[in-house]
Amino acid sequence: EVQLVESGGGLVQPGGSLRLSCAASGFTFSSYWMSWVRQAPGKGLEWVANIKQDEGKVYYVESVKGRFTISRDNAKNSLYLQMNSLRAEDTAVYYCARVDYDGSGYCDSWGQGTLVTVSS
Amino acid sequence: DIQMTQSPSTLSASVGDRVTITCRASQSISSWLAWYQQKPGKAPKLLIYKASSLESGVPSRFSGSGSGTEFTLTISSLQPDDFATYYCQQYNGYPITFGQGTRLEIK
Numbered sequence: 001e002v003q004l005v006e007s008g009g010g011l012v013q014p015g016g017s018l019r020l021s022c023a024a025s026g027f028t029f030s031s032y033w034m035s036w037v038r039q040a041p042g043k044g045l046e047w048v049a050n051i052k053q054d055e056g057k058v059y060y061v062e063s064v065k066g067r068f069t070i071s072r073d074n075a076k077n078s079l080y081l082q083m084n085s086l087r088a089e090d091t092a093v094y095y096c097a098r099v100d101y102d103g104s105g106y107c108d109s110w111g112q113g114t115l116v117t118v119s120s
Numbered sequence: 121d122i123q124m125t126q127s128p129s130t131l132s133a134s135v136g137d138r139v140t141i142t143c144r145a146s147q148s149i150s151s152w153l154a155w156y157q158q159k160p161g162k163a164p165k166l167l168i169y170k171a172s173s174l175e176s177g178v179p180s181r182f183s184g185s186g187s188g189t190e191f192t193l194t195i196s197s198l199q200p201d202d203f204a205t206y207y208c209q210q211y212n213g214y215p216i217t218f219g220q221g222t223r224l225e226i227k
Contacts, residue, residue, distance in 0.1 A: 037164075045156075045207055047216040053149060059214045062121075095163055105211025106154035108175065110163035 002026040004096045006120065009114030016086050016118070017057040022079040022096030022111055030074035033099035035107055036081050038092035040118075046092075050099065064090075086118045122210050126219035130142050132227040137198045141222045143191045145207035152212040155184055155193045158221075159204045166207075168193065198224075 008020040020036070036048040049070040050055035050059045058070055079096055083091040093115050123146035133139050143153065151171040157162040166175045171191055181189035181196040195202055203226055208219040 044221045045158075045209075045218045047209075047218065050214075050216070073174065073196050100169065104152065104170075105208060105216055106169045107164075108166050108169075110165070112163055 004111035006096045006111045006114035009116045011117045012086055013120050017084045020081040024077045029077040033103045034079045035097045035099050037095045040092040088118050091118045122217050124217050124219040126222045130223045132225050135198050136226045139195050141193045141206055143219050145189045147214035149210045151187045153191050154209045156207045157204045188224045
């Protein structure tokens with residue numbers, strides 16, 4: 001069974017940093033693109049970033065470019081999101097998700113999410 | 121960026137009804153479209169990919185159609201478990217974008 005478990009969320013002040021982690025199990029992590037998707041309170045889904053199997057390609061939504069970094073450690077079956085220069089508008093539940101096997105872009109498995117709150 | 125627009129934003133229906141949700145893309149995305157279901161406090165769940173392919177384990181009352189810029193998600197006979205919010209997502213290119221969501225509520 002595919003399992004994705006996010007951690008690292010919490011309360012952080014504007015301008016601060018946070019690192020999210022996602023522990024993957026139940027599948028060959030190194031064979032899949034991975035994704036971070038967020039959802040602000042009461043709002044819709046927003047794609048944040050994707051990373052290729054070997055970290056050879058990464059993509060970001062414009063609003064986080066230069067502030068967020070997606071990475072992975074295939075030996076540890078883990079996905080990360082380093083978030084710097086956080087803003088109030090980054091407040092959201094952050095979901096780790098597995099991208100389909102072909103790397104097309106849709107997400108076929110999701111974690112339960114971790115809440116990030118940016119506030120003073 | 122490709123904008124995805126869903127309609128309606130809210131839909132009231134009864135158990136047993138046939139319902140259709142529409143998703144329009146601001147430019148052609150071929151068939152690179154997925155549909156997700158989300159219940160309050162839960163992660164999204166994949167229902168349909170490549171516009172019309174049913175994800176394994178998803179009931180056959182769910183179906184998707186369309187290509188280019190216009191897509192639909194149809195639930196043939198609503199069940200109590202189907203009341204949720206539905207999102208479309210295009211993955212034709214980056215940035216990946218979602219529709220704003222359609223809340224399906226009990227009439």
